[in-house]
Amino acid sequence: MTQLFLNIDPSLVDWSRAQFALTAMFHWIFVPITLGILFIIAIMETIYVKTGDEEWKRITKFWMKLFGINFAVGVATGLILEFEFGTNWSNYSWFVGDIFGAPLAIEGIMAFFMETIFIAVMFFGWNKVSKKFHLTATWLTALGANLSALWILVANAWMQYPAGMEFNPDTARNEMVNFWQVLFSPVAINKFLHTVTSGYTLASLFVIGVSSYFILRKRELLLAKRSIVIASVFGIISISALIFTGHGSAVEVSKHQPMKLAAMEGLYQGGENAEFIGIGILNPKKTFDNNEDPFLFKIGFKGVLSYLINFDTKTFIPGINDLVYGNPERGVPSFEERKMKGTLAMNSLIKYKEAKEIGNMEEANLQLEILKANFNHIGYSYVEKPEDIIPHVPMIFYSFHIMVFLGFLFVLIFLVYGWLTLKNKIDKIKWGKPLYILGIISIPLAFIATEAGWIVAEVGRQPWIIQDLMTVGAGVTKISSTAVQTTFWIFSFIFTALLITEVSIMIKFIKQGPSNSAIK
Template sequence: MVDPLVVDLSRLQFAATALYHFLFVPLTLGLSFMMAIMESTYVMTGREIWRKMTLFWGTLFGINFAMGVATGIVMEFQFGMNWSYYSHYVGDVFGAPLAIEGLMAFFLEATFIGLFFFGWDRLSKVGHLVVTWLVALGANFSALWILIANAWMQYPVGAEFNPDTMRMEVTDFAAVIFNPVAQAKFVHTVSAGYVTGAVFVFGIGALFLLQGKHIELAKRSMVVAASFGLASALSVVVLGDESGYIATEHQIMKIAAMEAMYDTEPAPAGFNLIGFPGDEPGEVVGIHIPWVLGLITTRSFDTEVPGINDLVEHAQMRIRNGLNAYNALEVLETDRQNAEARQIISETWPDMGYALLLKAYRDDIENATDEEIAAAAQDTVPAVWPLFWTFRLMVAVGFFFIAFFAYGFWKASRGTLQHHRWFLIAAVAAMPLPWLAAEAGWIIAEFGRQPWAIEGVLPTFYAASGLTVLDLSLSLAFYVTVYTVLAVIMVILMIKVIKAGPRDYLAILNGEDSTKDDETRETSSPAPAE
């Protein structure tokens, strides 16, 4: 049995690297398409300002992309280093989408990003525009395959346990690719990335207006960002609803924990807008809105949403059923041709992961007591209150950006943004919010899946490598230090580019001396108050 502290440190290390990496992913997704939109406008109109806009935002995209690559590569190595049994047990399934992501998407994006920067004088306008769109598509294809792999951890379809190899193996690769969880996660995640890019562009544009410089670039960029951001913010909320509906079908414990719903309510279940633990175990005190949860998660008036207590009882049943598969595996160790044991495994293997939860309490799980089974079933409940509040933070930010971009689009379409100083200040102040919401969403997805590395199949503690506490402590400190340094470097570089403004980066890339601002500075004073 793996030391619990080793498991916790392994989880903390992967969480730290994933959260650092996800600081860069949303901005890459958002900026890539906005660059393509700006360059498309340049090709259609021939106006030089749009080329300069594409180069300016493309430079910031390039810095962010480089940091994303540097932080993302390490994560894949951690599957072999920190989660060796995970890699052995499900590597045949999980490794395929990651390999395709590298071959199909990452190489596409990495190749064409070079042509984006160095191909302006070597390609035709249309040819370079195609390159820019391929960069954007590559970034989104990369996200697609990563999320297909992650979705399989949430809802493992298209694979079965092979008692001869003691591993999960693919039986239907199409089911893995078209996993309904993957579809919902992809559209929701990329939409959140588009919002992040739109907020970033809108916020920097607002900063330029407040400073009274680069007015034309700022105004045009903010129009693009406002329209793109409004559509994306609406998509995030709508597609987030779809994610909740699918999670109700495949990860109902996560939904119950997010709502702090311990007891099953009569259908349709109510929604806790805010809540706090009450005096009694499982009691929630707060603002409760009838019907909302049931309508969102089941889309019906008569389907119940099970509470945590009922789900724990169901987990006990699955643990007992999974013990049948585990015991049959022991029979196969001595009699590989035992047809009865193979039949039992084929019927009960989907619950064997629940039986493995008992490994946290004893090695000879076939002799587990009722008390140990009850304790293992209780372990299927993730930490309720962190999930409860993280979810509400994410939702609140999502609805805020709908209102934010609706107002911004209205003012931008009328050409009056520069006259609303308070809104420009708010736009700059709101820039960290999409990252906060994105990280919250990632925490909900991964933290809410606990105690599973693979939902219902492989407990997290069972997936860890046999490393020492010292190994993990040193590597965790190293990763956090290096990633923090990289994040600081990225911020410094971006600030330098933003301060320099839309200079002729094409001339700089070609080795020419270009110290002056390439855009004619406006003589306007900083934005006045409304």
Template sequence: MFPELDLVILSRLQFALTAMYHFIFVPLTLGLSFLLAIMESVYVMTGREIWRRMTMFWGTLFGINFALGVATGIVMEFQFGMNWSYYSHYVGDIFGAPLAIEGLMAFFLEATFIGLFFFGWNRMSKLAHLVVTWLVALGTNLSALWILVANGWMQNPVGAVFNPDTMRMEMTDFLAVVFNPVAQAKFVHTVAAGYVSAAMFVAAISAWYLLRGRHLDIAKRSMAVATSFGLAASLSVVVLGDESGYLSTEHQKMKLAAIEAMWETEPPPASFNVVAWPDQEAWRNAFQVQIPWVMGLIGTRSISKEMPGINDLVASAQRRIENGMRAYAALERVRANPDDQVARAEFSANWQDLGYGLLLKRYREDVQNATPDEIEAAAFDTVPQVMPLFWTFRVMVALGFYFIGFFAFAFWLVSTGRIENSRRFLKIALWSIALPWVAIQCGWFVAEFGRQPWVIEGVLPTFYAVSGLSVLDLVISLLVFFVLYTTLAIVGFRLLLKAIRKGPEEPSGASADAPGVQADPAMLTAH
């Protein structure tokens, strides 16, 4: 058993490593693409050359970041076949569809128009180039949409059934997969978080220039765009995150209970644990500070619905495991005799709990003969680790409210013309540059770690989805990925720092803010 568990842990660790490295670059790509479109729109409407210089400067940073995102993202899709082969076999018909669309439509749209963005400045009209820039932003966000449709299906598997003849999940309703409420909520929440990241990135670099008295014309305008965009985005993140929490009440009750360290079912309206110290061995909180009603309002949108606790959810999981045993036994009979209609009818009545029956595979192969102790152990396996989920979620939420306060105050400073002289705030802005990424990584940790022990919620246990690799294979590949991705990150950060230190090219001749001024060709070719 232990080598198998080691294989699962290493497979999860490798995917987590590559995913978290990749998601260093994705949020900035999502947000900067729209900021570029906004800046170039101002240039086209006003004709002021400074807005073109701004677009080209931030576009250079966008290009570096985009290249690193592509390099780190391609490997992730190959891992489904390499490290998670049974997962790919089991749900490839559903999961593969949005990934294929992402590759064929969104990625190629994005890549094509990025080329036109960088090399079309002197070859296209202003309006045509602006259309290209907006298409870059659209393609970037479409790419995220299809990835999150795939991930949302893992959180809430809709529009699919298990076929006992092929031993696979098969899609029955593509539109249900695309318009899965969990996927749509994840998409808007994720892209809004990316907008916050880009706004903070632009604000922090602009603050650095203002503190050093460099490129003041571009820095002040960039700060104005970033603060207004960031304020709207940070407010959206909180609202959309609340919607994600509400959907978890419907589709991922155990995850929500673990996030809130809610061991017992809360009578309506449920209280919110502001701070607590979850003790998973004692199955209670060592201490907790609560706010009445808040969790009920967030989780149920009412004051009359109870919030199920971990203990009751474990009991519910135990009942579903018993149904899953019946489904597994019926499936075995169907495989032995495909014409056994009684077995097919019994399987059809219980197949939605087959995944719960597969949890018993950790304890024995003949699932249908599991003992009460094994059923109980499998039911307790449905509880994720509460402590890391509880505190990671609160770090994310605290940062979310910090961003609202930060951008609101920054917007006020910009609006009143005080931003350039507010050196203390500019230093805060500079040192806040990494905080959106901390919040985003916390969010992904909550989403993925909180789903355990499922790779697909209620359908396929994580330990059952891995490839039959050796532990040595995974250790070697994990080390290779770690070294390679760390090298890419260092190279990428050095390129970004070099471009930031150099700054935007200064105009020559007439005033940079005068309409209709032609840029120096040397400035254009430099980008």
């Protein structure tokens, strides 16, 4: 079985990864706006229903129009993403379909249906249903979109921390034994909250950015200011929760994916009083097996990483070398040790099947015990060299630090915009122009930050498709890499065309501004 997977063409794995990454990254351009702007719209519409002020209806309808353009493309890329589990990752889907399928099915049946049903009322129900019914539909669309995110993120979290399952040696599949453990896994809950709040932050910056354009052009000032008030309040609350859940995610990563945490901080030699790197340039010559300094330049804070993980500077944080060579004093097993256990688990699975086939139940039970004892390392049987368990450190390190840096810049943007708008000075300050331009630029910056976050999460868990249980190479569908290359370029072309179309339509609608005929 191991040999079968090792025979897979590495370029097939790379192209399949590239195709999935491409689809996921394009999908994630459209989703976060949807997640956040729906709640902003719902808040605006609630104010309209409560006050009866028609200007609020006009504001609500304007943002709803921008949301609508974005939503359609988000659905298109999302569907392709889900199909790729079958087309490109069929070995993975077969191995864990009994677990992974459940949250995906709930997402489709419950959340997505809920979202799509009420979105119809939201768009076409103005003046056809009562104000309160329409408002309910808007809130339910927002809830549906976010619940949809919950289920797909539960599925993703399971890949990072497989919980609530048992391996069935007869079918060689993992089966769900505890649904609640899958749903309420701490990794899943943190991931959900961190991801949706990143969407809320991005949507708030989107509203601020578009409103800045209006202020810059001295148009639609009341709409722009009211929108900024809502977006800066929503944004500051969201980003506070984002920082809080980001910390929670890092704590979970330290427990279940220590290699990812080490890569995030470029930490090769672990220890107590571990340093948090504020700014750093990695040494490109550094590898796990040489003595080069990991950094060419750094500004670090001693003990902060240990403190952040466990509120104690004495907390030991394993580095890349600890995880490769092991650290017996700290109970960190080496790669060789885990590979030995993984190979033992894989061999015992083969022997179990052979013994069962000839009816030797005593031998089968013995092999089953060995398999169970070593199952948590089974993925290591696919890995050949120690360096294969180390993800791409520079990509993770820089992505993580860009995300954190931008996150703090966004806090400042929300505070400055919020304060100046509350004081009604936003369109009157002398240094307004650079501020409005910063507001507009914050839209692409928010996309960079959120995509960087996903790079940390997904590149950081390489080589695993399921942490410690299955490598990405073992999960791939064995098809010709040329076929995957072909679809990769087709998808690249289609997605780019979709993105250009969406951005052009959005810019056109933004330039057009809210329609006065919206008030009916």
